[in-house]
Amino acid sequence: QGYRFVNGYSSHTYSFINADDERFWIKFHFKTMQGIKTWTNAQAAEIVGQDRESSQRDLFEAIENGDYPRWRVCVQVMPEADAETYQVNPFDLTKVWPHADYPLIEIGIMELNRNPENYFADIEQAAFEPSNIVPGISFSPDKMLQARIMSYADAHRYRIGVNYAALPANKAQCPVHSYHRDGNLRFDGNYGGAVNYEPNSMGGPGEDSRYNEPPLKVSGDADRYDHRDGNDDYAQPGALFRLMSEGQKAQLFSNIAEAMAGVPERIKARQLAHFYQADPAYGSGVAALLDLDIKAIAPLASLSLEELFQATSAENYAGLPTESRMPAAGA
Incomplete structure (x- = not known):
């Protein structure tokens, strides 16, 4: 507030x-x-x-x-x-x-x-x-x-x-004490007649090694890095979700569903798969407000990222059943 x-x-x-x-x-x-x-x-x-x-x-x-x-x-x-x-x-x-x-x-x-x-x-x-x-x-x-x-x-x-x-x-x-000089709209004394370079023999300020940082050890291979490999992006969001009260969870579902209302269904399905991996209740809560069947999302959540992108691409996406279109029990 x-x-x-x-x-x-x-x-x-x-x-x-x-x-x-x-x-x-x-x-x-x-x-x-x-x-x-x-x-x-x-x-x-x-x-x-x-x-x-x-x-x-x-x-x-x-x-x-x-x-x-x-x-x-x-x-x-x-x-x-x-x-x-x-x-x-x-x-x-x-x-x-x-x-x-x-x-x-x-x-x-x-x-x-x-x-x-x-x-x-x-x-x-x-x-x-x-x-x-x-x-x-x-x-x-x-x-x-x-x-x-x-x-x-x-x-x-x-x-x-x-x-x-x-x-x-x-x-x-x-x-x-610095050697920053000149430039457009300098509005102070500009350090007067002091020289603007270092080191110098004019009594200007110099570096003090007592304030150097300790060395930082750096090791490893220089290579192309894919942040998705071996990086768990679901455990921490899931843990945060489970810390929320029921009221907070309901507000989260509502906010996300409202923001995703105009998104193509295949993108909704892709995102719901991510929510489901964080916590099945997370995916289920958002899916219900989007009128989508979470049971159809669960298989998507088990796919690799590449497989998920393929399954929800414009060329391959076949659509999801909605809650309102689900057959009645025993039908």
Whole structure:
């Protein structure tokens, strides 16, 4: 029912580096202290239809009234060596780490207690990027994270300008010694007459090896990689489904069926086979609302991906019986 009532997740795997120069893989979790509150699709359509900024307005007014929203900041911590033998790829953005293996550790509270004074300066010109980190926190071999480290800064240069990091909303709160100079719309002293290259003999800042990260061991074969081979994409969605209450499951079925209403039947059959592999009750619940016979889906769920694509292709698909067209018992 608004930004205050949802959890946040890093999704990506980052790393902590401790005082002994040891690396640990981590995932961040931000647990709302306001409780999870949701709308149905019908409620959301009605509310957003009346006020498309309803979630933003709710957050702004809560802060303005002193009802500051808070989130528990937690991390999951995995020893570096565990990544080589863990049951799933810990750097796969689509996978979670079971809390039984790596429990949440609370490290603090995040509180939002001040609204922006100028929306354009503080919000429109804000430039968040995953490459902005503080000492002790670093990255991981997460492929999607690696792409975002490169792409966000490039997007900011296009949207705001090459000197976006010098804007008040984005600049560091302490002095920064760098060799970033010039560029369109440079609006500060541009480091005066200091040289803009390194190393130099002019007393400019230099690298400090004390802050280097520990080496990262990399091994393996360079080859074409098919993420579908040997990668279980059904166990974790099934486990999440089984954690849901009956009401949550019913809402899930309704949301998916509504979204798939206009999809060709052969694509519905293909997707239902995936749901069925996660949990037969998952596939059955969606199939019932789509008026399709789940008994005809079960054989599709046992096929390989290639066989499933072939069976549900436009050339080969023969159609499924629907619940309303099923013969009566004993007929």
